[in-house]
Amino acid sequence: MGCNADTKAFERWNTHFSTIVEQEVLGVNLRLAQDPSSEHLGTTVWDASIVLAKYFERQNMRKGEFSRAKASGKRAIELGAGMGLAGLALALIGANVLLTDVAEVMPLLQRNYDNNLSAAALRAAALRSAVPAAFDYVLAADCIYHETLLRHLYRVLLAVTNERSTIIIANERRSESVQAAFTSLFSQAFSFKKVPLAKQDPEFCHPAIELYVLKKKKGASDASLAALEAQEAAESAAAAAEAAAQAHLAATTSGLQRLVVQEQGLAQQQQQQQQQPPQQPQQQQQLDQQQQSEVGAHNNDSKQQQQQQQQQHQQEQQDPAAEQFPGSSGVSQRSKERLEATSSQPQLLLQQQQDQQVPWQTRRAGVEAARLLAAVRVPQDVHLAAKQ
Known part of the structure; x- marks a missing residue:
């Protein structure tokens, strides 16, 4: 039976906008609390986790890799469990599952753990750096949606697996560049096997949701981590050099802009000076004219005084001499x-x-x-x- 594109896994209006999601797995009706109004992506049941849970159910029915006979008593961890649906399904088969996520998601995840299964089969914990190593099963549903997350997931998988561990990743393909980066990075330390749609639940599958089974390559941990650290160091150095170059360019551009502004200001001042006659020569010209006027007035006064003196002298010569007595x-x-x-x-x-x-x-x-x-x-x- 092939995969039906119009499947129940993609009834988004029901699963993404309600506070309770009910999903039947292995004859058990799981009631999952969620918070669609939260800004955190992990507080909602995503379609990839539904596809993975129903894949476990189908594997159990067909005595496959995740059947009760093979999974019972095995140690499993779900990374980025969100509301915990995939981990709950594997716990129903018989594995001892550790659900992990960031602290903001833990209240809802803890509620779903308390309301659905006993403590003997399931534990919920915030994901920490010191998690137990070498799990038998490692699950990750819809954890690959941005390139910045790939290296974090890569490091964790190297830390919690060995060559006997089985990793299963369910991911909705949203970006071809992210998918290419995922394949390029993870293929350095893990072998890939894509699960065909024909082996998935026909009602809970979709071509956009892909399932991958990974196995760690022999001796991959140390060499892969060393290669990753060298790559990150080179990228960090390149980023620092780029930042320094950008800072230098910004400083140079700012300096050039200041010089241009100064030159424009000087050009405007020169243009204004050319358009208007200089102020100082005008003041000097006015002062010279004032001095010339004062000198002319002084000369006129002197001339008038001389003329008056000459007239008086002439009058005195014309007057008859006064009587003179001894x-x-x-x-x-x-x-x-x-x-x-x-x-x-x-x-x-x-x-x-x-x-x-x-x-x-x-x-x-x-x-x-x-x-x-x-x-x-x-x-x-x-x-x-x-x-x-």
């Missing part, structure tokens, strides 16, 4: 006022002339000399020299 200074009242207002130096000179009692006939010449001194504003040092 003992008088011989200077008109108007000329004396002008001399007093203009400069103190001509006054000192006139006072000196009066003190020396210059003859009356020469006073006229003294007056004219005083007028000339007042007009040209003789410097201070010249007057001091004249007095001495």
Whole structure:
């Protein structure tokens, strides 16, 4: 009888969205608790475990590898047991089974263990690094769905098996790359035999779910682990080198980006300076214009003062001479006022002339000399020299 693709194993709406899954194996109705709302994949009954459980049932009926006569009393371990269906089925045949999984899955797995079989046939435990070695049977249902899991499973299988152990793996093919990596890695230490669909339960099988029976090669443990460790060391070194190269590239790119930004900023500044006239020459030009205006105004004031002095001098020459009396200074009242207002130096000179009692006939010449001194504003040092 061939495999029917529309089988009960793939009634996903019933098995993946309920909190209780019921499955009959060897005439026993197993009730399995599960949590479809959990984020952990192990808290749900997966189809590969149903296919494997029904395969054990068929083997028992046909006196095969996993019949009661051969499996009774054998030590078995299920890796990544999830809700424990495959291990429970093998325990029904008569094997002593250890169910293992991570700590997050253990509460539901423990409940299924308590509710279905006696402690004499079954134990449940969190998977630890120090598990008993050399089991007779090793089960793994739907544990190969990502490449990162392959090496962990590979190491555990090397640790818990010997050349007499039988490994059976049920896996739903989801990724060709993962399947190729699985075959490439595991074939280094184990021989493969794929279970044909014709030997599986016709109602609980599917072409996408594959069963493999593996046997460890002689002397594979030490050599395989050494090869795996060397490969991982090389990959780790390559990853570190790649990370260093990426970091260097990122730093170089960041530095180049900063240089580009700086150059763009300088180019913009130069462009703005070319478009606008420089500010400093404008300020200097304004300052020069202001200084020129001040100098021009000062020159105009000087010219006006000179013109006023010349006009006053001309008016004084046109005025009639004041009456002169013996003992008088011989200077008109108007000329004396002008001399007093203009400069103190001509006054000192006139006072000196009066003190020396210059003859009356020469006073006229003294007056004219005083007028000339007042007009040209003789410097201070010249007057001091004249007095001495």
